[in-house]
């Protein structure tokens with residue numbers, strides 16, 4: 001979300017000055033400053049007064065200074081705090097003067113995400129009528145969220161996924177074809193002969209799989225061919241990068257929102273670039289017009305939204321009208337939630353297998369045996385039979401941790417474990433911390449798909465491994481994401497072998513400024529034809 005560079009740091013400094021500056025200026029006139037400092041300190045003593053451990057905090061800024069200065073991503077900073085208090089199962093922190101409870105105990109997570117969902121049904125993200133792309137499932141609250149979620153839930157049922165699978169497989173075939181070309185370009189000569197392979201033959205899997213996910217969401221969510229796997233300069237690819245890019249002004253708004261939501265939403269610009277904003281609105285408008293005019297039925301996400309729109313009625317306070325803008329917001333959030341998460345998890349898994357030829361061979365054996373059984377085809381049913389493929393992806397989700405946080409805002413004071421969580425407290429379930437807890441996953445940095453057998457799952461708390469969140473607000477597209485990742489992995493492993501090349505990084509550096517984990521130099525692996 002927040003990609004921060006030198007200009008971003010400038011914005012962070014501006015944000016800090018904006019918050020601290022006025023008080024500093026008043027300091028010349030002392031009395032009010034002392035009052036403001038006292039007020040800030042008072043708010044920041046909330047957790048210690050209740051015996052909840054917290055990291056150190058700065059007046060007005062709270063515990064998020066490393067994020068404001070761009071030294072750490074928001075998620076990484078939270079992971080580090082949670083790790084420090086791991087034995088405790090929870091801790092407090094402050095964003096500005098706003099209190100947040102971090103939870104990394106499976107039983108408390110279960111209570112918040114599921115048992116007491118009625119007290120924690122929102123994430124507390126602001127939405128605004130003047131910013132139509134903000135009105136999506138991730139941000140909406142209360143009955144409007146419930147109403148929309150109920151109407152969009154049928155998008156990814158098993159029946160719908162089976163209908164979509166031929167479209168998905170077309171994108172998978174294209175991934176396979178583009179991998180062959182990319183490896184050839186890189187000097188691998190994979191298509192022709194193993195012997196002809198030159199010294200490097202490396203391909204950046206992160207970039208390639210990003211193109212795959214854009215094409216997949218374009219096809220499934222918008223019913224269009226984005227052509228990113230075929231054409232590196234496709235417009236959609238530029239737009240998808242725009243989704244993850246933040247200007248200093250937008251970063252300023254983001255930081256102000258972290259300090260206080262009302263401060264951020266007062267600013268007169270939107271969270272995403274206006275060019276990107278217009279692109280998604282125009283795309284949804286033209287797609288809907290085309291379908292209405294030509295009576296196209298495609299059984300995809302746009303169809304589901306159009307059918308739901310035609311049934312719109314009832315109390316506007318509880319109902320969200322599916323205008324073209326609101327539909328565009330849902331398509332937009334698929335782009336935010338469904339690209340890097342998926343592409344980098346698959347890339348990470350292949351990268352791990354490049355370091356473990358025996359595991360890679362076992363995965364390939366399973367893939368080839370199941371494809372053989374299904375008359376040489378990659379089928380929906382066949383993918384469901386691939387147990388080891390499933391487990392290596394689960395292990396990738398655990399270690400790469402693309403969805404390491406589930407956010408909630410308490411809407412009704414509730415006792416959680418031994419902590420009284422008062423209304424308006426922000427709550428973050430730090431699943432990443434549970435996924436790396438040696439008491440739950442011994443030797444946690446080891447890549448071991450055996451952790452995900454049915455027996456192993458039965459032996460741990462059901463909320464100890466929750467890469468897609470849990471409860472009524474669990475990831476809407478969990479089944480789709482798993483199928484999409486499986487398909488990509490199968491299409492790669494079926495025809496190619498992966499190994500360490502000259503630029504291989506065993507532990508790739510992760511971008512400290514990206515919201516979702518992202519490798520700074522991509523995932524470079526050497527590729528050759530499967531012999």
Ligand code: HEM
Pocket residue numbers: 113137138149333334337338339341342345397402403404405406407467468469470471472473474475476477478480481
């Ligand atoms: C590896 C891939 C993915 C991971 C790890 C992931 C993870 C998550 C997590 C942790 C949440 C929050 C759950 C909670 O608060 O309890 C979430 C929510 C969501 N995800 Fe995903 N996700 C993935 C892929 C996708 C894809 C491909 C899409 C869309 C096509 C998507 C759409 C959504 C939506 C719309 C929500 C909000 C649900 C709601 O609030 O009702 N996700 N996801």
